[in-house]
Amino acid sequence: MTEAHCETGRLLVVDDNKVNRLLLGRGLEQQGHQVVFAENGRQAFELLASQRFDLVLLDIQMPEMDGYQVLEQIVHTQSCATYR
Amino acid sequence: MIDQKTFDELRQMVGEGFIHELLETFFESSPQLIAEMQAALAAGDAESFQRAAHSMKSNCASFGALELAAQARELEILGRDLELDKAVQKLDNLATIYPLVEIELKELAG
Numbered sequence: 603m604t605e606a607h608c609e610t611g612r613l614l615v616v617d618d619n620k621v622n623r624l625l626l627g628r629g630l631e632q633q634g635h636q637v638v639f640a641e642n643g644r645q646a647f648e649l650l651a652s653q654r655f656d657l658v659l660l661d662i663q664m665p666e667m668d669g670y671q672v673l674e675q676i677v678h679t680q681s682c683a684t685y686r
Numbered sequence: 687m688i689d690q691k692t693f694d695e696l697r698q699m700v701g702e703g704f705i706h707e708l709l710e711t712f713f714e715s716s717p718q719l720i721a722e723m724q725a726a727l728a729a730g731d732a733e734s735f736q737r738a739a740h741s742m743k744s745n746c747a748s749f750g751a752l753e754l755a756a757q758a759r760e761l762e763i764l765g766r767d768l769e770l771d772k773a774v775q776k777l778d779n780l781a782t783i784y785p786l787v788e789i790e791l792k793e794l795a796g
Binding site for chain 2: 619
């Protein structure tokens with residue numbers, strides 16, 4: 603990991619693979635970010651509806667809804683909603 | 687069966703305490719992923735097969751189980767190409783080798 607001198611933020615990591623979630627979360631937390639996890643698109647939508655995030659890291663290969671479908675729905679929901 | 691350099695780098699990156707948590711998760715999820723692949727193979731479900739093989743590949747590579755990762759990658763490609771008939775023997779092979787990888791990782795982690 604390179605030295606972090608960027609701003610830190612609240613990040614949402616969406617990945618069905620727990621090893622990936624742990625690994626990615628660890629790396630990001632070590633860089634000072636606050637990390638929240640979702641295992642699938644449904645969990646991600648619930649979190650996005652109730653909390654504010656600076657960035658969403660989205661896995662592509664997931665069961666039920668893949669990353670592209672999740673992204674599409676996020677964009678659709680955001681464009682229909684008023685930003686907080 | 688484990689690339690020592692990859693494993694050492696991972697351990698150094700995540701820290702001594704966390705590597706054990708990470709390994710526990712790997713030991714928990716690998717048999718599940720193998721079972722998922724076996725079930726998908728039996729059901730002729732190439733998409734689920736590919737997805738489980740993909741996760742297996744990525745997890746193995748993270749810990750330096752490079753040979754197993756390469757085998758999982760071959761399985762992933764067979765799933766993608768809808769050639770599950772060619773995957774039977776290869777999956778058996780992977781399922782046989784996995785416990786040896788687990789033993790070696792436990793020894794390495796100490």
